[in-house]
Amino acid sequence: MLIENPEKPRKRTLRERIYEEVVRLILAGELPSGGWVDERRVIDRLRVSRTPFREAIGILAKGGLIEIKPYRGYYVRSFSDRETADLYELFKRLECFAIELAVPQISDRDIEGLKNILMEADSALQRGDLKTFATRDREFYENIAGQSGNSALIEVLARVSLQMRLCGTITNLNPEFAERTGHGGDDIIQAFKARDALRAAFLVRARISHTQEVILARFADETESH
Numbered sequence: 001m002l003i004e005n006p007e008k009p010r011k012r013t014l015r016e017r018i019y020e021e022v023v024r025l026i027l028a029g030e031l032p033s034g035g036w037v038d039e040r041r042v043i044d045r046l047r048v049s050r051t052p053f054r055e056a057i058g059i060l061a062k063g064g065l066i067e068i069k070p071y072r073g074y075y076v077r078s079f080s081d082r083e084t085a086d087l088y089e090l091f092k093r094l095e096c097f098a099i100e101l102a103v104p105q106i107s108d109r110d111i112e113g114l115k116n117i118l119m120e121a122d123s124a125l126q127r128g129d130l131k132t133f134a135t136r137d138r139e140f141y142e143n144i145a146g147q148s149g150n151s152a153l154i155e156v157l158a159r160v161s162l163q164m165r166l167c168g169t170i171t172n173l174n175p176e177f178a179e180r181t182g183h184g185g186d187d188i189i190q191a192f193k194a195r196d197a198l199r200a201a202f203l204v205r206a207r208i209s210h211t212q213e214v215i216l217a218r219f220a221d222e223t224e225s226h
Helices: 014-027 039-046 050-062 081-102 108-126 130-148 151-167 175-193 197-225
Strands: 066-069 073-076
Touching: 014 039, 014 050, 014 151, 039 050, 050 066, 081 130, 081 151, 081 197, 108 130, 108 175, 130 151, 130 197, 175 197
Parallel strands: none
Antiparallel strands: 066 073
């Protein structure tokens, strides 16, 4: 993830634009998880040359989104249930570290911003709008990472978050999940307001664990159906 000055956005290179477009195709399911990437077809679609495309693929491979298989080509990464569980555990630890760094320096205004994001996320969850919930929920974690002020941590969290999105998203609304997640949001904000990093980290970890449980349950359901 490239960190830019918000006051003067840096002009993106062709390689970066290709990277972003391929990521979009992957997350939209147009390049499905585990599937072969038809290099010629994607190059023609993006109207680019092979060299910057392969440079972008190299970055995607380093980020864990693409697998390069000798003599076979490029494949979108797929994740097993074990790999998915490992990613969530890593994400929880990194996000808790971000909270530890962010809480001592976060402003009341920034906390209010986090509150608004959580309110939008949980409101979307209550009305069954899972797409908006996922977007706002992810924005909440990204904002905490940004408040940490640690550029290396921000970059690693962004990479892990992208990989987690390949593992799947919540597709069915679970009433218990909605209740637990919505209730926890208020407590998280109160912990931030109290500058209680330990409690905030505990609550955020629990929130991420709720999503982790739903995602991993889907793997179990798919195994039973086969």
